[in-house]
Amino acid sequence: QSALTQPPSASGSPGQSVTISCTGTSSDVGGYNYVSWYQQHPGKAPKVMIYEVSKRPSGVPDRFSGSKSGNTASLTVSGLQAEDEADYYCSSYAGSNKMVFGGGTKLTVL
Amino acid sequence: EVQLVESGGGLVQPGGSLRLSCAASGFTFSSYYMHWVRQAPGKGLVWVSRINDEGSSTSYADSVKGRFTISRDNAKNTLYLQMNSLRAEDTAVYYCARDGSGSYVYWGQGTLVTVSS
Numbered sequence: 352q353s354a355l356t357q358p359p360s361a362s363g364s365p366g367q368s369v370t371i372s373c374t375g376t377s378s379d380v381g382g383y384n385y386v387s388w389y390q391q392h393p394g395k396a397p398k399v400m401i402y403e404v405s406k407r408p409s410g411v412p413d414r415f416s417g418s419k420s421g422n423t424a425s426l427t428v429s430g431l432q433a434e435d436e437a438d439y440y441c442s443s444y445a446g447s448n449k450m451v452f453g454g455g456t457k458l459t460v461l
Numbered sequence: 462e463v464q465l466v467e468s469g470g471g472l473v474q475p476g477g478s479l480r481l482s483c484a485a486s487g488f489t490f491s492s493y494y495m496h497w498v499r500q501a502p503g504k505g506l507v508w509v510s511r512i513n514d515e516g517s518s519t520s521y522a523d524s525v526k527g528r529f530t531i532s533r534d535n536a537k538n539t540l541y542l543q544m545n546s547l548r549a550e551d552t553a554v555y556y557c558a559r560d561g562s563g564s565y566v567y568w569g570q571g572t573l574v575t576v577s578s
Contacts, residue, residue, distance in 0.1 A: 354505070385563030389506070396556060396571060397506065402564035440506050444563045448511055448520035450496070455505040 355380065355441055355453035362459040363431045371456045373424040373441030379451055381422035385444035388417055388426045391455075392437045400439075401426060428458070436460040463487040463567045465557050470572030477547050477576070483540040483557030483569055491515075491535040494560035497542050499553035500571075507553075510542065511560070525551075547576045 356374040363369040373380065373388075380386055386404045389397035399408055401417035404424065414429045424443070428435055441453040469481040483495070497509040510521045510531040519531050530543040540557050554573050558565035 354507075383563070387564035389565075391506075396568040397565070398568075399564050399566050402566075403562055406562075408566060438505075442506075442508070442564070448518065449522070450508040450511070450563075452498075452506045452508055 353451070355443060355451055357439075357441060357453040357456045359454070360457045360459065362461055363428075364461045365431050365433065367431050368427060368429040369431060369458065370425050370427045371439055371441075371458070373426070373443075373453045375422050375424075375443055375451070377422060379443040379445040380419065380424050380441075382446065383444045384419070386417065386419055386424040387442045388415075388424075389440045389442065390435075390437045391440065397440065431460050433460050463559070465559065465567055465569035467555065467557055467569040467572035470555065470574045472575045472577065473547055474578050475548060475576055478543070478545045479547065479574060481542040481544065481555055481557075481572060481574070483542075485538045485540065485557075485559075488559070488567075490533075490538040495531075495533060495540045496558045496560055496565065497531060497540075498556045498558055498565070498568075499551075499574075500556070501550075501553040504553075509555070512540070544574070547574075549576050552576045 388401040391397040405417040445451040466484045512531045528546045554571040556571045557569045559567040
């Protein structure tokens, strides 16, 4: 049950786009279409931004999009806004009724 | 409105035990799988455990298997996490979360567990 690999940090200026990667294996990210992305602001509970690789829950801006290729999933935030500055975590179903999270990426809006 | 409210956290000595509770409301609790996820101070999210809707099937992260037990009482709309043989590395905020398509739309506010002498 190794954690999924995310870059520790990412950044972009307001209005720009940034993509955060999440690399796993064929036993998790590559094997299932159950990849989710969460946004977490300091002191708050996480909020799901993307589920099932690319689906957006109601209320999540369409600036947030998800994709997957092989064992790597990606979250793209377009038109960066100040309120997008937060920690982002990916998660994936890992088989045998288990889940795994990524180590998290701190997104800074410059 | 869906609500998940954790309780039971606190300070416990290494080797001690604690039972966390998660009171659910605003949805049919007995229809959903539930999970515990933890977050050590300043660290990332870590999946801990899952239980199916009936309470008949459970799974655990390797780091807690054999020490933690997840359970539920559907009549009381409550999820539990019994934590035994606690270690310093179990110190974290523990969240309960409702399963949905392999993701967690609903989370509790978390309860802090501190393992220290």
